[in-house]
Amino acid sequence: DQQVKQNSPSLSVQEGRISILNCDYTNSMFDYFLWYKKYPAEGPTFLISISSIKDKNEDGRFTVFLNKSAKHLSLHIVPSQPGDSAVYFCAAAPGTYKYIFGTGTRLKVLA
């Protein structure tokens, strides 16, 4: 039972364009969400988070949007750079300790 879903296993985008990564969740009680980026042979690195009291959070080139009614969040990367090529994981933090991760989306930014 996958409570956090990333339905696109991979995405290719041209350098300079927008990358949009999507994530859906099933439990309306989830109130905090995070995005992590993972390069090969490294652990996941925190990118950006959002609380359910907001619908948008920005940090430089990265913006996360949350649509609570649709139980959907998305990560926008503008402009995309080749160094952004990595696997991106969406995670929900339903309580005070564990994260529930999606299966990840592999982003490839083409130069």
Next chain:
Amino acid sequence: DTGVSQDPRHKITKRGQNVTFRCDPISEHNRLYWYRQTLGQGPEFLTYFQNEAQLEKSRLLSDRFSAERPKGSFSTLEIQRTEQGDSAMYLCASSLDWSLAKNIQYFGAGTRLSVL
């Protein structure tokens, strides 16, 4: 480097052997987490510690698995009588206490276990 460190990075073992992994968290972090990641999946929560107390264990953590954090600093994860299904990346993370405004988990690079 003051991030989360894990040792070893890779472990190859034969079925039935015991293995132990070590995690050193970020020094001021009092929470420590273990996750497991298999191919094509995201990390799955196994267990976590607040200081030296183990407060939650996932049902994924069978009785062959045991984790300790003896002095509230580093942690070990031991798998007894390994099975091929235990082959995975074992990730450790640490964080400050949740009561703070921003409680982000910081991950180590993981220990990749291969059971032959």
